[in-house]
Amino acid sequence: MMRCTMCGREITNQDANYCDYCGTALGDAAYREAQPVQPATVTDAPKEDRVSTWLFLGAMLLMFVPVVGFFAHVGILLYWAVATSVVDSRKSFARAILIYEGATLVFTFTIMGAMLAAMT
Numbered sequence: 671m672m673r674c675t676m677c678g679r680e681i682t683n684q685d686a687n688y689c690d691y692c693g694t695a696l697g698d699a700a701y702r703e704a705q706p707v708q709p710a711t712v713t714d715a716p717k718e719d720r721v722s723t724w725l726f727l728g729a730m731l732l733m734f735v736p737v738v739g740f741f742a743h744v745g746i747l748l749y750w751a752v753a754t755s756v757v758d759s760r761k762s763f764a765r766a767i768l769i770y771e772g773a774t775l776v777f778t779f780t781i782m783g784a785m786l787a788a789m790t
């Protein structure tokens with residue numbers, strides 16, 4: 671004999687989806703109502719994030735490929751920084767890297783220039 675989880679009354683009809691007395695969902699109906707409805711679009715966001723992590727890593731590692739790697743690296747970052755189709759998080763990250771690398775380059779050349787000037 672089945673018993674209603676809400677009001678505790680015995681359910682005489684074993685196939686009933688709802689309690690005759692209080693209307694609480696039973697059996698299959700209760701199971702269905704307990705499942706959260708997940709919109710299909712929610713699963714897309716984490717997937718995109720995972721892919722961009724590897725894309726970023728790939729773009730950063732490109733720098734270590736001799737000659738062409740550096741230009742490919744800067745090219746990809748420049749593309750991400752300006753392309754309208756690129757997601758905002760990637761765009762701002764690419765800009766941050768470009769600014770950081772630009773500043774590092776300027777700093778390095780300044781130090782090298784100062785050292786060369788000191789030697790002569």
Ligand SMILES: [Zn+2]
Binds near residue numbers: 675679689691694
């Ligand atoms: Zn009930």
